[in-house]
Amino acid sequence: MSDRHYDVGEMLEYLDYAPEAPGRHDLESHLGACIPCRRLFKQVSKVRGALNDPETWEPEEASGASFEPSPEKTQEFFNLMHQINEEDARAERHLPKLLAGSSSEWHARIDTSAEYRTLGIARALLAEFSSAVYREPLRALELASLATAVGNRLTESIYRHDAILDLRGDAYKDRANALRLLGRYDEALVALTDAERCFRQVLVCDFGLAAVEYVRATVFCALERYPEALEKTRWAAGIFLSFGDDTRAVHCHLLEAVILYHTGLTAMARDLFLELIEEVKQDSNLGTLAGLFNNLANCYRDLSEPDAAGSYYLQAIHLYQEMGMETEKTRLRFALGRMLVTTGRFVEGLAMLRNARQDFEAVGMVIEAGVVALHMAEAMLATGEPEEVPAICHALVDQFTSAGMPSNALTALAYLREAVATGRATPVVVRHVRQYLEVLPQRPELAFVAPQE
Amino acid sequence: MINAPNPASPEESSGTASGVEAIYRAHYAFLNRLAQRSYRVPPDVAENLVQEAFASFAAKKETIHKVRPWLVSAVFNGCRYYWRCRAREEPLPPDIADWIDERAHDLEDRILTRLAVRQAIAGLGKRCQGIIRLRFYDQLAAREMAVRLKTTKKYAEKLLYDCFDQVREIYLRIAGGPS
Numbered sequence: 001m002s003d004r005h006y007d008v009g010e011m012l013e014y015l016d017y018a019p020e021a022p023g024r025h026d027l028e029s030h031l032g033a034c035i036p037c038r039r040l041f042k043q044v045s046k047v048r049g050a051l052n053d054p055e056t057w058e059p060e061e062a063s064g065a066s067f068e069p070s071p072e073k074t075q076e077f078f079n080l081m082h083q084i085n086e087e088d089a090r091a092e093r094h095l096p097k098l099l100a101g102s103s104s105e106w107h108a109r110i111d112t113s114a115e116y117r118t119l120g121i122a123r124a125l126l127a128e129f130s131s132a133v134y135r136e137p138l139r140a141l142e143l144a145s146l147a148t149a150v151g152n153r154l155t156e157s158i159y160r161h162d163a164i165l166d167l168r169g170d171a172y173k174d175r176a177n178a179l180r181l182l183g184r185y186d187e188a189l190v191a192l193t194d195a196e197r198c199f200r201q202v203l204v205c206d207f208g209l210a211a212v213e214y215v216r217a218t219v220f221c222a223l224e225r226y227p228e229a230l231e232k233t234r235w236a237a238g239i240f241l242s243f244g245d246d247t248r249a250v251h252c253h254l255l256e257a258v259i260l261y262h263t264g265l266t267a268m269a270r271d272l273f274l275e276l277i278e279e280v281k282q283d284s285n286l287g288t289l290a291g292l293f294n295n296l297a298n299c300y301r302d303l304s305e306p307d308a309a310g311s312y313y314l315q316a317i318h319l320y321q322e323m324g325m326e327t328e329k330t331r332l333r334f335a336l337g338r339m340l341v342t343t344g345r346f347v348e349g350l351a352m353l354r355n356a357r358q359d360f361e362a363v364g365m366v367i368e369a370g371v372v373a374l375h376m377a378e379a380m381l382a383t384g385e386p387e388e389v390p391a392i393c394h395a396l397v398d399q400f401t402s403a404g405m406p407s408n409a410l411t412a413l414a415y416l417r418e419a420v421a422t423g424r425a426t427p428v429v430v431r432h433v434r435q436y437l438e439v440l441p442q443r444p445e446l447a448f449v450a451p452q453e
Numbered sequence: 454m455i456n457a458p459n460p461a462s463p464e465e466s467s468g469t470a471s472g473v474e475a476i477y478r479a480h481y482a483f484l485n486r487l488a489q490r491s492y493r494v495p496p497d498v499a500e501n502l503v504q505e506a507f508a509s510f511a512a513k514k515e516t517i518h519k520v521r522p523w524l525v526s527a528v529f530n531g532c533r534y535y536w537r538c539r540a541r542e543e544p545l546p547p548d549i550a551d552w553i554d555e556r557a558h559d560l561e562d563r564i565l566t567r568l569a570v571r572q573a574i575a576g577l578g579k580r581c582q583g584i585i586r587l588r589f590y591d592q593l594a595a596r597e598m599a600v601r602l603k604t605t606k607k608y609a610e611k612l613l614y615d616c617f618d619q620v621r622e623i624y625l626r627i628a629g630g631p632s
Contacts (some may be wrong), residue, residue, distance in 0.1 A: 008621065009614035045620045049590035050570035053563070067485035073504055074477070081473055081511055123512070162505060163512055202529040203502065203534050204509045242529075242561060244522025 006030065006037050011044045035275050095124045103142040110150055119159055122150040122167050125430025127176050133181065140273035141178035147171040162202040169208045171200035173215055180219050183436040188219050210239035214252055221255065226263045230256060250279045254292065261299060270299035294332060301335075306343045310336060330359040334372055341379045350376060367437060370396050370413075374434035382427045389425065393417040412436050412448040473511055476520055481507070484528045491526035491564045492532035502531035522565070527607070529561045573623035588613050 006027055021027075027136055031038050050056050069077075098109055098116050098176045125147040133140040149152045151168040153367045172195035181186035199208035214236040220229035236250035253276055261269035273296045280289050293316035298310035313336040320329040337352030353376045360369035373396055377389045397413045419425040433453040440446060481503060488499035505540060506527035509516065517523045574582060586592045599609040 007614075008618045009610065010582075012614060014619060027555070037571065043621055043625065046566055046626050047570055047573075047617070050563070050566045051617075051620070053567055056567045056571055057586075057590045067482040067489070068483075069477075069481045069504075073500060077477055077504060077507055077511075080508055084500065084511055091511075127515070160508060160585060163539070164511065202509075203505050203531045205534070206526070206530045207523075239526075241525040242522070244519030246519075249516060255466065 005034065006040075007433070008040070008044055011041050012048065014365055015045060015149050016049055025253075028276075044081050048080075051094060056205055063071075078232070084120070086120050089120075090115070090121065091118065091120035091124040094121065095128070099128075100279060103146070106142070106146050107149060110146070110153065114182045117150060117153045119163060119167060122154070126170055127152065133174070133178055137139070137178050137181040141175065141182065141188065144171055144175035144178055148175060159171075163206070165198045165202050166204075168197045169202070169212070171195075173196065176212075176219070177215050177387050180215065180222065183222075185219050185223055189216070192216050202380070205241050206239050207245075210243075210248075212235040212239075214248070214255070217252075217255055217259075219260055221262070224262070226259050228450065230259045230263075233259070246279065247293055249278060250283060251288075254295075256289070258295065262293065263339070266299050266302045270296060270303065286319050287325075290316045290328070292327075293319065294335075297332075297335070301339050306339055309339060313339070326359065327363065327365070330356050330363075331368075332373075334368075337372075338375055342376070346379060350379060353379075361399070366399055366405060367409075367441060370400065371438055374416075374430055374437070376423075378427045378430040378434065381425060381430060386425070390420050393420050406440070406444060407447050408446065409437060409440055415448065415450055456514055473514060476510075476524075477507055480521065480524055487525065487564070488528050488532050492529065492536070493495055494532050494535055498535055499532075502535065505531060525565060526561065566624075569624050569627040570620065572627050573620045576623045577616065577619055581619055584612050584616045585620060 009417075010023075010027065013100065014024060014027050023254050035161065094115055098106060107417065110121075125143050129140050129143040129147065132143060146170040148168065151164065151171050154164045154167070156164065172191045174340065176188040176191035176195065179185070179191060195212045195435055196209065199205045199212060202208070202209045213232040217229040217232035220226070229245055233252045233255045237249045237256070240246075240249040240252060253272060257269045257272040257276070260266075273292055276292060277289075280292050297309045297312035297316060300306070300312060313332055315333045317329050317336070320326075320332065333352055334356040337349045338348075340349030340352060342349075353372050357369050357372040357376070358364075358374060377392050380386055380389055393413065394418055397410070397417055400410055400413055412433050416425065416430065419429050422428060429451060436446070436448055484503045484506065485499050488494045488502055489496055494502065504526055508603075509527060510520075510524060521524065574585060577585065584598070584602070587598050593601065595606050595610045595613065599606040600610070602609055
């Protein structure tokens with residue numbers, strides 16, 4: 001591959017004379033690996049295509065034709081704006097009263113008071129939903145359900161047909177998003193079907209449908225239905241781009257990269273994540289950027305490039321620290337420590353794991369701290385330095401007991417302590433217990449079965 | 454897992470009533486002409502489509518990032534909807550599929566690029582306009598351009614590449630950043 005970057009002239013020459021262009025293969029292989037040149041090449045191709053299009057050179061419309069709105073149309077639109085602004089202002093005043101008390105009281109209020117059955121109230125509820133959804137998904141679900149209930153009570157004698165259906169579509173889609181975050185995937189898919197039905201009946205439907213397809217893709221991804229998820233998120237990205245919504249398009253592409261990673265296309269996922277860094281930086285969302293670095297680190301780790309992986313883990317850790325997201329930071333220190341240990345850098349890795357364990361303990365995340373400790377024990381046994389292992393096992397039993405952890409977890413740890421005491425503990429035995437503890441939060445009923453010796 | 458996107462700040466001051474009214478006045482004629490000329494929608498239908506796009510925009514203004522592309526896509530969306538409905542009622546022109554099926558997004562992209570590039574050409578200096586015109590309108594090769602410009606082929610190429618780069622840069626500003 002040629003290391004130097006290409007300029008506009010060289011790209012134009014290539015486009016004019018390919019496939020006979022001199023140095024064609026060098027340029028093509030460079031474009032395959034250089035993101036800035038690829039971006040420039042796309043722009044050059046696009047502009048060149050438009051310049052070669054005869055319609056670009058057609059004269060402008062004859063000056064006699066008027067496309068300006070009539071005074072009636074203008075007035076009609078300004079009246080609508082006035083109505084929207086009035087309702088939004090009223091909704092801001094009424095919302096605290098509507099949301100007082102329990103959610104059953106909220107629903108009763110919209111049945112009894114007409115002042116709550118407005119598009120303004122429904123819009124305010126969805127705005128409230130947006131600020132709550134990632135912090136309090138259960139409350140967000142209640143808000144979206146209430147917005148749906150308000151939407152279903154709006155009538156066409158007051159509002160435009162499309163405005164009502166658009167609102168209902170948004171409310172069902174938000175409800176689906178909250179259900180997804182709560183792991184209630186089947187219900188989320190039902191809500192998405194309802195949302196789609198609403199959007200399909202409005203004139204400006206593609207934007208709403210793209211939002212539906214994006215949420216659907218996230219649900220399919222969680223359900224490991226990757227081919228469907230990929231198709232949906234790619235379609236949504238195209239629509240968002242056409243509407244000039246780069247932020248949502250970037251989120252679709254991020255999801256696409258996550259799906260590629262889960263389907264084993266790690267190098268492709270890495271390339272896409274790398275392409276998205278600049279766009280995510282422009283979006284100024286530190287949480288998204290940290291997640292992107294974390295995903296990149298995982299890709300590099302799986303591609304056996306620990307140095308690059310370590311660098312991205314550290315960048316993600318730094319961002320989480322900046323945002324005060326201590327738990328996420330600790331999770332990444334744990335991941336980095338594990339990677340260092342598995343690549344033979346035991347001293348650094350164990351130090352990182354020790355810190356992660358202390359941090360998890362400090363915030364009362366007993367199982368997570370226990371899993372880290374077992375990673376440490378496994379590494380110590382594997383490197384022939386088992387002196388600290390008995391102390392780790394004793395401490396774990398004490399911590400799990402005092403934290404009131406379930407009896408099956410204690411059984412697993414008792415087995416391990418016994419194995420250590422009798423000299424039967426091996427890395428395989430420790431890994432068996434650790435893997436059991438890792439799945440326990442998802443399957444609390446699972447009984448511990450000792451490994452076959 | 455990557456989270457669903459949160460709304461970001463709108464690029465224009467569309468959040469206020471006067472902001473939206475200014476946007477209506479600034480974009481209405483452009484959108485109306487686009488619907489009638491690019492999608493061949495009858496004038497009365499085009500006016501209603503544009504009006505509906507603005508109504509939808511007004512209700513969602515806080516979550517819309519770039520006003521013009523959003524409105525343009527909304528109008529295109531409405532035009533396709535109109536043609537889909539018409540297609541069920543009566544025979545239509547043979548190229549109708551280009552306007553109403555999924556590939557229509559490519560068509561829209563081409564139309565918008567064309568409009569932005571046309572504006573970009575208008576933003577060039579006279580000399581650059583002439584050079585771009587020689588190459589892309591008159592379709593002259595570098596050697597022929599050199600004769601017209603009374604210079605060498607190499608220098609004609611350099612002028613062309615410089616002018617093309619100016620078009621690209623103006624286009625990016627109009628289209629709203631790298632794509």
